[in-house]
Amino acid sequence: MKLLSVQDVNVFYGSIHAIKDVSLDVEKGEIVTLIGANGAGKSTTMGAISGLLPKKSGKILFKDIDITAKPAEDITPLGIALSPEGRGIFPGLTVEDNLRLGAYLKKDKEYIKRQYERVYTMFPRLKERYKQVSGTLSGGEQQMLAVGRAIMSEPELLMLDEPSMGLAPNLVDFIFEIIVDINKQGTSILLVEQNANMALKIADRGYVLTTGSIVMEGSGKELLENPEIRKAYLGE
Amino acid sequence: MNSTFLLYIVDGVVLGLIYALVACGYSLIFSILRIVNFAHGSIYAFGALMTLFFINQGINPWLSVLITLILTGMLEMLMDKVCIEPLRKRNSPGVSTLIATEGYSYVVMNMLIILFGSGRNHFETFYDLGFTINIGSLPISSTKLVLLAISGGLMLLMTYIINKTHVGLAIRAVQQNTTSARLMGIKVNRIVLGTFFLAGATAAVSGALVAGYYQICYPTMGMVMGNKTLATALLGGLGAMHGGLLGGIIIGVLECIVAGTLGATYRDAVSFVVLIVILIFMPSGLFGKKDITKV
Amino acid sequence: MKKTLSILLVLVMAISLVACQPAQPAAPAASADAPAADAPAAAPAEAGASDTIKLAVVGPMTGQDAEYGLGFRQSAQIMADKWNANGGCLGKQVELVVFDDKGAPEEGANVAEQIVADESIVAVVGHFSSSLSMAAAPIYQEHGMLEISPCSSHADYTGIGDWIWRVSPLSADEARTVSKFVANYWGAKKVGQLVMNNDWGADIAELEAEFLKSINPDIEVVQELVVEGNDDYGPVVTNFMAAGVDTVICDATYTVAAPFAKQMRLANPEIRVVAHGNCQVEQLIEVLGDQSNNFYCSCSWSPIFSDEETKFYCEKYAEMDANDTTPIGDFVQYYDTVGLILQAITNCGSTDREAIRAELAKIEYQGLSGLLKFDENRDCPRDYGMVYWDQAQQTWIQNTEWNS
Numbered sequence: 001m002k003l004l005s006v007q008d009v010n011v012f013y014g015s016i017h018a019i020k021d022v023s024l025d026v027e028k029g030e031i032v033t034l035i036g037a038n039g040a041g042k043s044t045t046m047g048a049i050s051g052l053l054p055k056k057s058g059k060i061l062f063k064d065i066d067i068t069a070k071p072a073e074d075i076t077p078l079g080i081a082l083s084p085e086g087r088g089i090f091p092g093l094t095v096e097d098n099l100r101l102g103a104y105l106k107k108d109k110e111y112i113k114r115q116y117e118r119v120y121t122m123f124p125r126l127k128e129r130y131k132q133v134s135g136t137l138s139g140g141e142q143q144m145l146a147v148g149r150a151i152m153s154e155p156e157l158l159m160l161d162e163p164s165m166g167l168a169p170n171l172v173d174f175i176f177e178i179i180v181d182i183n184k185q186g187t188s189i190l191l192v193e194q195n196a197n198m199a200l201k202i203a204d205r206g207y208v209l210t211t212g213s214i215v216m217e218g219s220g221k222e223l224l225e226n227p228e229i230r231k232a233y234l235g236e
Numbered sequence: 237m238n239s240t241f242l243l244y245i246v247d248g249v250v251l252g253l254i255y256a257l258v259a260c261g262y263s264l265i266f267s268i269l270r271i272v273n274f275a276h277g278s279i280y281a282f283g284a285l286m287t288l289f290f291i292n293q294g295i296n297p298w299l300s301v302l303i304t305l306i307l308t309g310m311l312e313m314l315m316d317k318v319c320i321e322p323l324r325k326r327n328s329p330g331v332s333t334l335i336a337t338e339g340y341s342y343v344v345m346n347m348l349i350i351l352f353g354s355g356r357n358h359f360e361t362f363y364d365l366g367f368t369i370n371i372g373s374l375p376i377s378s379t380k381l382v383l384l385a386i387s388g389g390l391m392l393l394m395t396y397i398i399n400k401t402h403v404g405l406a407i408r409a410v411q412q413n414t415t416s417a418r419l420m421g422i423k424v425n426r427i428v429l430g431t432f433f434l435a436g437a438t439a440a441v442s443g444a445l446v447a448g449y450y451q452i453c454y455p456t457m458g459m460v461m462g463n464k465t466l467a468t469a470l471l472g473g474l475g476a477m478h479g480g481l482l483g484g485i486i487i488g489v490l491e492c493i494v495a496g497t498l499g500a501t502y503r504d505a506v507s508f509v510v511l512i513v514i515l516i517f518m519p520s521g522l523f524g525k526k527d528i529t530k531v
Numbered sequence: 532m533k534k535t536l537s538i539l540l541v542l543v544m545a546i547s548l549v550a551c552q553p554a555q556p557a558a559p560a561a562s563a564d565a566p567a568a569d570a571p572a573a574a575p576a577e578a579g580a581s582d583t584i585k586l587a588v589v590g591p592m593t594g595q596d597a598e599y600g601l602g603f604r605q606s607a608q609i610m611a612d613k614w615n616a617n618g619g620c621l622g623k624q625v626e627l628v629v630f631d632d633k634g635a636p637e638e639g640a641n642v643a644e645q646i647v648a649d650e651s652i653v654a655v656v657g658h659f660s661s662s663l664s665m666a667a668a669p670i671y672q673e674h675g676m677l678e679i680s681p682c683s684s685h686a687d688y689t690g691i692g693d694w695i696w697r698v699s700p701l702s703a704d705e706a707r708t709v710s711k712f713v714a715n716y717w718g719a720k721k722v723g724q725l726v727m728n729n730d731w732g733a734d735i736a737e738l739e740a741e742f743l744k745s746i747n748p749d750i751e752v753v754q755e756l757v758v759e760g761n762d763d764y765g766p767v768v769t770n771f772m773a774a775g776v777d778t779v780i781c782d783a784t785y786t787v788a789a790p791f792a793k794q795m796r797l798a799n800p801e802i803r804v805v806a807h808g809n810c811q812v813e814q815l816i817e818v819l820g821d822q823s824n825n826f827y828c829s830c831s832w833s834p835i836f837s838d839e840e841t842k843f844y845c846e847k848y849a850e851m852d853a854n855d856t857t858p859i860g861d862f863v864q865y866y867d868t869v870g871l872i873l874q875a876i877t878n879c880g881s882t883d884r885e886a887i888r889a890e891l892a893k894i895e896y897q898g899l900s901g902l903l904k905f906d907e908n909r910d911c912p913r914d915y916g917m918v919y920w921d922q923a924q925q926t927w928i929q930n931t932e933w934n935s
Contacts, residue, residue: 052418071418072418073418073420073421073422073423073424076420076421077421082419084415088415088419090412090413090417092412093405097408100405101409101417101420101422102420104420243769244766247769353598355598356785356786356818358817358819360820450762450763450790450794451790451793451820452790452793459760460760460761495765495766496767500755500756500761501728501758503766504758
């Protein structure tokens with residue numbers, strides 16, 4: 001059973017056909033990446049999977065459950081968490097409150113405490129600033145917060161939309177190390193990235209999205225060495 | 237300071253608490269939906285008249301307030317379901333929603349006129365404990381004290397709910413980022429409905445309190461009150477409850493001073509003059525948050 | 532589908548706007564039925580060749596004063612029914628055509644236009660408030676239509692033209708009554724006036740202040756202006772208390788007077804309160820509850836009068852009225868006005884407006900609200916009396932008790 005199976009999904013914005021017959025899967029334990037240029041439809045794909053956007057046609061299965069028509073708030077409890085593009089933190093709330101919301105549906109106090117510990121161990125900077133209002137954090141810290149919040153509920157599938165955007169190079173490295181780490185701890189990852197180089201380096205498999213359609217797929221290594229890819233996305 | 241002036245201030249503080257309590261309804265809805273609920277005044281009148289209705293059936297006043305509170309909460313939720321959610325779903329421009337709430341306001345008010353008649357109705361104070369304390373030379377009736385206590389208590393309760401409870405956390409999340417709130421598994425429509433219920437409930441309680449204080453209630457009682465409390469909410473910074481409290485007291489006290497010294501014909505103008513002056517210097521009101529920009 | 536729906540909605544809205552005209556059932560449809568007049572519109576015409584005698588009854592049938600409007604309409608009908616039961620007027624049945632001026636001056640002029648367009652209407656019984664009667668008067672004057680207001684008390688009203696008459700006493704009469712009562716009967720020394728900020732309130736307050744001073748130059752008068760819409764009279768009460776007033780005159784309608792009186796009496800239970808005819812209403816008692824004891828009102832008539840006609844009127848009113856309301860002086864003035872006009876028509880034997888007008892100048896009519904006789908200004912000056920409430924019952928004080 002594939003963890004996530006996206007089959008021929010179409011999404012429209014009004015009359016604009018944003019993604020066309022997109023199909024991809026994520027197997028349990030994998031890191032899968034979706035790369036493409038600006039405006040290719042990567043975030044739209046994430047929006048469709050997470051339940052934020054309605055789909056004109058197609059099917060999405062998560063653990064064999066049909067989630068195509070489900071709204072986002074009904075999909076999260078099934079075990080998917082999204083760290084959205086632009087981080088989507090709650091700017092007026094503290095770091096800790098943001099994290100708490102990541103596990104909003106869980107009521108067990110001990111569980112929550114353990115999760116805080118996990119996140120603070122991964123991101124010591126968040127621990128330092130746990131009472132700070134999150135809107136005043138730096139870009140990198142907000143990204144850490146977004147990722148930390150997403151793993152609070154111990155999702156089976158963690159989706160990340162452009163986690164490296166706007167970050168300084170050393171923070172970019174740090175974030176990708178964290179992603180690998182989370183995956184090692186047992187979480188499957190679907191990663192959307194503009195930074196194709198880093199993404200393909202850590203990915204097991206990848207898909208390439210161009211103007212709404214998947215044009216290529218393969219293992220991370222294959223795609224990294226593919227000359228077309230290198231020319232189009234890796235700056236050679 | 238002579239005692240006449242102090243009396244103006246005392247009256248003003250009580251009035252201000254009333255304004256602040258009613259203003260909460262505007263703040264609650266604005267912070268969650270970024271719209272001004274123009275039906276709030278009519279719903280406040282509904283709260284007062286329905287309480288009177290139940291009292292006239294022989295039901296204990298406090299119980300009447302409780303029942304009315306629930307009914308009014310439901311009336312407000314109905315407004316969301318019928319007028320606001322459908323527009324929200326279609327991404328209608330905010331103006332449409334404002335007009336829809338205005339329309340709902342007229343429907344409610346005219347329904348009240350049909351049910352209760354347009355005349356004034358007597359409303360016996362149900363919280364007159366019968367004593368008056370004297371602070372210095374100022375007489376302060378028990379009615380005023382109970383009003384202060386209940387208004388203050390209610391606002392504290394709401395602040396507690398919003399800031400310290402699990403559901404309050406969800407409300408704040410929806411206020412700040414609706415999309416992310418959904419991603420957290422929060423059922424946003426339910427939270428919005430719940431906020432409307434809260435707004436309706438505060439409207440009902442304040443309606444009953446005010447009707448009991450002035451001993452009078454009638455279908456159009458929400459019109460002037462609605463406008464003034466909107467000014468109060470804007471003054472405090474829409475969405476900031478403690479701002480509404482301060483804003484209410486400022487407006488209430490100034491209103492009473494102006495009414496006493498310049499003449500009662502000017503009192504209604506006060507809230508708007510204050511509002512305009514403050515907004516020129518502090519556009520988000522006294523405590524309103526300017527949007528925190530993300531890095 | 533969407534387009535069809537939108538067009539349908541617009542049609543529905545347009546139809547409901549047209550259908551929701553303010554007029555009562557009997558209203559403007561009448562003008563469509565009226566036989567076309569031969570005479571030019573400007574000259575006073577022989578009021579149509581219809582087989583009824585039509586009088587227009589105008590008042591606030593909807594809006595804030597709708598409760599008054601209902602009372603006027605019903606009272607006018609009682610008089611019309613009385614005449615009809617006795618063979619009508621000049622052998623014809625009396626028909627009342629009711630118009631709604633909504634209590635809004637703009638609407639007053641509209642209604643006047645409608646009325647003058649109907650040649651079969653002999654005279655206008657209305658309007659209620661001075662602002663409306665005065666707004667409509669120029670139109671009636673221009674078209675030679677008799678306007679006889681049962682209730683407008685503003686000094687300038689009848690001066691608008693010689694087709695403009697009034698049955699109500701003048702504000703000056705009411706002001707004089709109240710001032711004499713306060714100064715002579717009560718011997719007040721410091722009088723507070725709660726003044727409603729409109730034409731009527733401001734006018735009568737001025738008159739009272741003058742009268743009070745002329746009766747007793749030592750009387751101090753303190754005025755507080757208020758507007759409707761606010762039930763908080765805290766600062767006003769504080770000011771009156773600080774000034775040490777022993778009496779308050781309410782120059783306002785009951786919606787203002789009632790909550791004010793309550794708050795005033797909470798601060799000073801001994802204070803004397805007096806208001807005017809427009810506060811003689813039941814709602815005042817309801818709103819005031821216990822505080823209505825010893826609340827005084829000037830008025831021209833009280834339902835406790837024991838004469839035959841009062842009893843007749845009250846009985847008929849109770850039969851007709853679904854709300855169990857007690858009629859007030861203002862209602863009775865509409866009743867009297869209809870009676871007066873019908874009597875004038877009978878006396879001069881014609882429905883020609885010129886003839887009726889000439890008769891009005893001579894007529895003496897005993898109405899419930901007093902002996903109605905017009906002076907050279909087309910006013911009916913007369914004295915008011917006073918009522919006060921005790922346990923929701925009215926007690927009448929004849930004005931001989933304080934007239935010096």
